Amino acid sequence: xxxxxxxxxxAIAVISSGCSEDFLDSQPLTQVTEANFYKTADDAQxxxxxxxxxxxxxxxxxNAFPVTSEWLSDNCFGAMGYxxxxxxxxxxxxxxxxxxxxxxxxxxxxxxxYQGIFRVNxxxxxxxxxxWGDNVSLRNSIxxxxxxxRAYFYFDLVRLFExxxxxxxxxIENVPQSEPDAVYDLITEDLMFAAANASEEVTPGRVNKxxxxxxxxxxxxFYTGYYQKxxxxxxxxxxxxxxxxxxxIQSGHYGLVAEFKNLWPAASTSVSDDGTALQTTYAxxxxxxxxxxxxxxxxxxxxxxxxxxxxxVMISLRVQSFPPYGKGWGGATVSKGLYDAFExxxxxxxxxxxxxxxxxxxxxxxxxxxxxxxxxxxxxxxANPDGQDVSEANGGVSFQISQYQDYVVMRYADVLLMxxxxxxxxxxxYFDEVRARAGLTAxxxxxxxxxxxxxxxxxxxxxxxxDLLRQGLQTAATAVATNVxxxxxxxxxxxxxxxxxxxxxxxxxxxxxxxITLSGGVLKQNPGWE
Numbered sequence: 001x002x003x004x005x006x007x008x009x010x011a012i013a014v015i016s017s018g019c020s021e022d023f024l025d026s027q028p029l030t031q032v033t034e035a036n037f038y039k040t041a042d043d044a045q046x047x048x049x050x051x052x053x054x055x056x057x058x059x060x061x062x063n064a065f066p067v068t069s070e071w072l073s074d075n076c077f078g079a080m081g082y083x084x085x086x087x088x089x090x091x092x093x094x095x096x097x098x099x100x101x102x103x104x105x106x107x108x109x110x111x112x113x114y115q116g117i118f119r120v121n122x123x124x125x126x127x128x129x130x131x132w133g134d135n136v137s138l139r140n141s142i143x144x145x146x147x148x149x150r151a152y153f154y155f156d157l158v159r160l161f162e163x164x165x166x167x168x169x170x171x172i173e174n175v176p177q178s179e180p181d182a183v184y185d186l187i188t189e190d191l192m193f194a195a196a197n198a199s200e201e202v203t204p205g206r207v208n209k210x211x212x213x214x215x216x217x218x219x220x221x222f223y224t225g226y227y228q229k230x231x232x233x234x235x236x237x238x239x240x241x242x243x244x245x246x247x248x249i250q251s252g253h254y255g256l257v258a259e260f261k262n263l264w265p266a267a268s269t270s271v272s273d274d275g276t277a278l279q280t281t282y283a284x285x286x287x288x289x290x291x292x293x294x295x296x297x298x299x300x301x302x303x304x305x306x307x308x309x310x311x312x313v314m315i316s317l318r319v320q321s322f323p324p325y326g327k328g329w330g331g332a333t334v335s336k337g338l339y340d341a342f343e344x345x346x347x348x349x350x351x352x353x354x355x356x357x358x359x360x361x362x363x364x365x366x367x368x369x370x371x372x373x374x375x376x377x378x379x380x381x382x383a384n385p386d387g388q389d390v391s392e393a394n395g396g397v398s399f400q401i402s403q404y405q406d407y408v409v410m411r412y413a414d415v416l417l418m419x420x421x422x423x424x425x426x427x428x429x430y431f432d433e434v435r436a437r438a439g440l441t442a443x444x445x446x447x448x449x450x451x452x453x454x455x456x457x458x459x460x461x462x463x464x465x466x467d468l469l470r471q472g473l474q475t476a477a478t479a480v481a482t483n484v485x486x487x488x489x490x491x492x493x494x495x496x497x498x499x500x501x502x503x504x505x506x507x508x509x510x511x512x513x514x515x516i517t518l519s520g521g522v523l524k525q526n527p528g529w530e
Contacts, residue, residue: 022522038126038391041135044142047123048379051149052205054116055294058156060306061108063091065156066379066407066462067311067332068109068509073465074479075455076332078113079370082489083365088331094501095530096510103513106160112511113153114167120150123168144197148207148215155219157464158183161526162508176522181233184223188233191216193243197438202253203285205295210251213244214291214410217418217435225470242422245415248291249430254412256437261351264378265405269324270326270367271385278324278384291410298396298404308396309379312403315460316381317354318368325354326381326389332460334374337484342456347439352378352459370495371487376460379405413437413457421450450493469507477502504528 037043047134058064070076078088086099096103123146132139157164158180166178166186194212204210220232220241231237248254261267262283269280286293300308316328333351342349354375356363365371381399382390389399396402408516413434420427431445434457443449454467468476477499486495505528516523 005086038123038129039131041130041132041138044123044127044130044139044147047119047126048142048145048318051119051123051146051388054112054119055149055152056296057117057152057306058109058112059294059296059308060300060308061112062311062314063087063105064311065109065160067314068160069462070315070332070376070460072467072480073334074314074482075338075459075464076334077370077372077486077495078331078378079333079368080329080331082367082369084369089237091509093497094505094528095498103510105512106509107512107514109160110515113157114165116153117150117167118170120146120153121168124150125170134280141199144194144209144212145207148194148198148212151187151190151194151219152215154183154187155215159222159469160189160509161511162506163524163526165523174519174522176523180227181275184219185235187219187234188216188235191219192235200251204290205293207292210248210253211292211410213248214415214418217241217422218410218414221418222466222470224473238422242419242424245422246424247418248415249419254291254415255281255435256412256416257287257289260438262348263280263287263411264407265382266324266353266354266380267377269353269382271323275385278382278390285406289412291405291409291412291415293406296404296406296420298391298394298402300398300401306401308391308400308401309403309405309407311402312379312381315376315379317363317375319365319382321387321389322359322363323383323385323387325361325377326383328381330369330375332376333368333370333372333378333486334460335482336372336374337482338407338455338459339374343440345439346456347437348456348459350377352376352456354380365487366490369488370467370493376459379407407415408461409490411458411461414463417450417454417457420445420457421447473503473507476507501528 003237038047068091071078071088078092080088085102086286087102087105089098090096090102090105097380106420124143127143162180164183165175167175168186182209191212194207195209195216198207198209198212200209216236220236223229223232225486237261257263264282265282268282269278272279296309297307300306300310314326315332317325318330318331319327321327339349339353339355354377356373356375384390384393392399392404392406416430420430423432428445431450432442432451434453435443451467455464457465468479479498480495480502483493484495486493510529511523511525516525
């Protein structure tokens with residue numbers, strides 16, 4: 001039954017897929033079963049849409065990977081409402097004793113990832129049953145996109161939990177956890193196949209070979225850094241990873257958006273002088289800097305359609321609108337330390353951070369936990385001058401689930417900085433290009449200055465924590481540890497994160513107890529979370 005249910009969702013996921021590109025628009029099917037599906041190339045294309053829908057659904061959980069990554073970093077605190085539970089604090093403090101009953105914080109994530117993996121595995125297992133004729137390139141390209149998505153799913157999982165079940169066939173068997181080397185081996189094989197076989201065409205929301213080459217470099221840097229290895233799974237060397245990035249750069253498909261703030265809807269939007277409308281200089285979705293993004297729109301509903309970016313509301317300002325900023329639940333308040341660390345004149349500070357007092361916002365702190373005076377501006381709800389959420393004004397059922405901002409997985413700026421880190425002959429030029437866009441002068445490229453640059457460039461994009469962790473547990477623990485004054489419900493309080501907690505967990509998160517129970521104890525809990 002589990003196999004049938006998961007497969008049926010994969011086959012008809014296109015019905016609820018709201019991505020705007022033609023590729024993701026299709027007529028719904030009825031009476032689709034494993035017996036009568038996967039016969040034609042069109043069937044394979046439709047199943048691939050279901051795999052992309054599985055990718056989209058990763059962002060339908062409250063603690064989706066990008067948000068969790070920020071909670072874990074030194075950029076943000078868990079925060080939320082003053083009277084809310086302490087699940088976010090369990091995560092950002094690496095401390096199960098903060099809320100001992102919260103043992104299933106990542107259950108929704110775990111299910112979403114393995115449902116997505118099931119969809120991909122089902123499609124891959126059926127490719128040889130399809131009548132491709134002479135269209136071998138189409139078959140290879142579909143396989144390449146599917147395998148990229150599987151690699152993407154597993155890369156998130158292995159970074160969050162390290163030892164996870166490695167499943168490469170559609171199965172309902174009780175599969176034990178694999179060692180991380182085995183997981184990275186599959187990730188590498190899948191990404192290499194995608195890099196060799198995916199299309200060179202740039203289509204919004206779809207995988208191409210440039211996307212795959214970029215992700216190979218990100219995986220290489222994390223794996224070789226955290227595990228202190230010379231290469232990636234014995235298959236990708238440092239030179240290989242760099243060459244892939246140089247090919248992306250030389251492809252001519254991507255570039256930097258001229259003004260940093262125009263990458264982000266809220267940062268590039270303001271209320272008109274007469275106070276009646278919003279005005280924006282937003283570069284738009286799928287701009288020249290977007291190498292890969294998970295697509296979202298306003299068509300989510302309460303009946304299972306999950307097209308929206310559901311986590312956006314988690315990290316928007318706590319239940320108050322200050323147009324163009326909309327209301328949300330107040331998670332991931334921003335560390336004052338990050339705000340103060342930006343160089344004078346760095347355009348990225350004001351484009352990335354809502355400085356509540358500096359911007360003159362009359363924010364009521366009484367319902368906010370871990371108030372710092374700062375919130376993220378890159379991913380935040382947008383409100384019209386009358387305070388109505390823009391998603392609702394355009395027909396969305398609720399600001400809670402109808403947020404339409406894409407999650408940008410990979411930007412061209414990251415390609416440049418990764419190439420610089422990997423030792424490109426043009427490393428200093430790439431580094432300076434990113435800084436110049438931020439309004440800054442040239443600076444000597446060193447390992448320390450590059451990591452600092454990455455923090456400011458990619459704040460709130462789900463990257464910083466993994467950059468810390470790949471420099472070593474002690475480096476990450478030292479950076480994340482804090483003992484700083486915040487405001488809880490309007491009263492002074494101390495926010496404490498202990499370095500020893502991150503060390504005990506080795507930087508990984510709690511495997512849901514519900515999944516351990518379902519496995520009959522086959523799954524084992526990570527150290528520090530027992």
